[in-house]
Amino acid sequence: MGRSPCCCHDAGVKKGPWTEEEDRALVEHIQRHGGHVGSWRNLPKAAGLNRCGKSCRLRWTNYLRPDIKRGNFTxxxxxxxxxxxxxxxxxxxxxxxxxxxxxxxxxxxxxxxxxxxxxxxMGVDPVTHQRLPPDDILASAAGAPGLSEALLSAAASLGGLNNVLMQVQALQLLLQTINGGAAAAGLMANNNFGSAADNNAMFNARSMVPNFQDQMNLLAHANYRPVDDYLNNIASFSEHDAVQQLNAASSAPAPTAAALAVPASFPQEVAAAADRPVQGFADLLSEANEMPNMCSLEDDRFWKDMLAESSSLPL
DNA sequence: AATGATGACAACCGCACCTCT
DNA sequence: CAGAGGTGCGGTTGTCATCAT
CATH class of the missing domain: 1.10.10.60 (Homeodomain-like)
Incomplete structure (x- = not known):
């Protein structure tokens, strides 16, 4: 099963982009033979092409074949x-x-x-299709060489994300990294879902819930559906993604006051926090949202300011 | 307007596998 | 069974268009 030498190494064989003439010669040759190629190695000579047979096969199978569907993926x-x-x-x-x-x-x-x-x-490992491990992100933020690809990607995309929920996730991860998660709740004000008062209630309440999952549960209580766990069930991802897209694009009604009420099962301080005015990231983030391009890792000032803001948030 | 950065896509490279002699 | 020819496949690189500075 040895590897055969490739004709591509022959001197004088053309490489690079195909011209229209070459395409036409290849197509006409194959059509003349009823769509059957025979030997790819012998094809270039027979078709009058100064190309490697392998290159011809690739060009045909990936581009010139008549049954190829062009255009965007649905x-x-x-x-x-x-x-x-x-x-x-x-x-x-x-x-x-x-x-x-x-x-x-x-x-x-x-x-x-x-x-x-x-x-x-979305904080999903494209290899495993699982949520990226928090340790990965924490290690990165601790100064480990090579900031986590996920964090980089999430942070660099903050301004451009068309889905608020993705922003929330990305920022959650970032803030858990930067500030132990204490300030993450303030970010949730950047959501466009409800009134400022509603946001205050929701996000101050959230700040009292240290656990990420509890925070998500609180959001779920208020009819938010931000982070249904695609990560535990890849088969549901498509629907989840579609729902997210719909949520982002739709003019869904803001949650009602009742929906925003803190559940009785949460500690008393959570309810109390719901009445405090939100501080910190809300303004920063809404400003960033209006100017998508201002958020990037290259913009040191943005992250510097955000870190400063995070440290001043009420706990 | 010029230049560099970035993204998208086409094409190439080299290894592995299959078939035939 | 071994080896050569031919092809498939996945990773990587090259090219070009577009955008940002």
Whole structure:
């Protein structure tokens, strides 16, 4: 099973982008043979192409084949890719067999340029499809070389995220890292869901709940559905993502006062905190939200200011 | 307007596997 | 069974367009 030498190493064989003439020669040659290629190695000479046979095969299978579907991936296709990737991993060719007209190369590129980044923004490991471990993030913030890719991605994306809930998640992770999570609640004011008073109630209450899951539960009590756990069930991701997109895009009614009421099961100080005016990140974040490009890791001042604000939040 | 940075996509590279002799 | 030819596959790189400075 030795590896055969590739004709691509031949001197004078052209590489790089294909011209229209080359495409036409390749297509006409294959059509002349009824769509059958025979030997790819012999094809270039027969077709009058100064190309490696391998290059011809790639060009045909990934671009010139008549049954290839061009254009953007649909939502359904994206969901299918994610689900299949969770099951199959980087088996691009196998994944491609489930999507009509899509090539493995196209799917692979789409994954690397779109889906992977989207998952990272949501705090999801695109390899394991699980939530990225907090230790990873904490270690990164402690000065370990190489800030966590997830944190970097989340932080760099803060201003551009079109989904408030993603912002919340990203900032939660960031603040847990920076400040032990104590200030994270203030960030929740940047949500556009309800009135300022409602936000005060919700977010001050949240600040009294140190545990991330408890915070999420409190939000859930107020009819928020921010972090349904895709991470524990990859099959539900597509729907979850779709719901998130809908939530972000829709003009969903603000939660009612009743919905925002602190549940009786929460400690008394939580209820008390609900009446305190929110401070800290709210203004900062809403300002950032209006100017998407101001948030980036390169903008040291932003993070410096945010750190300063976080330290002044009431606990 | 020029230049650098970034993102998206096409194409290449090298290894592994399958088939045939 | 071994080895060569041919192809499939996944990772990586190159190229070009667009955006930011």
């Amino acid at each position: 939502d359904d296709e994206e969901r299918l890719i994610i689900a299949l990737h969770a099951e199959l991993g980087n088996k691009w060719s196998t994944i491609a067999t489930h999507l009509d007209g899509r090539t493995d190369n196209e799917i692979k590129n789409y994954w690397n340029t779109h889906i992977r980044k989207k998952l990272l923004r």
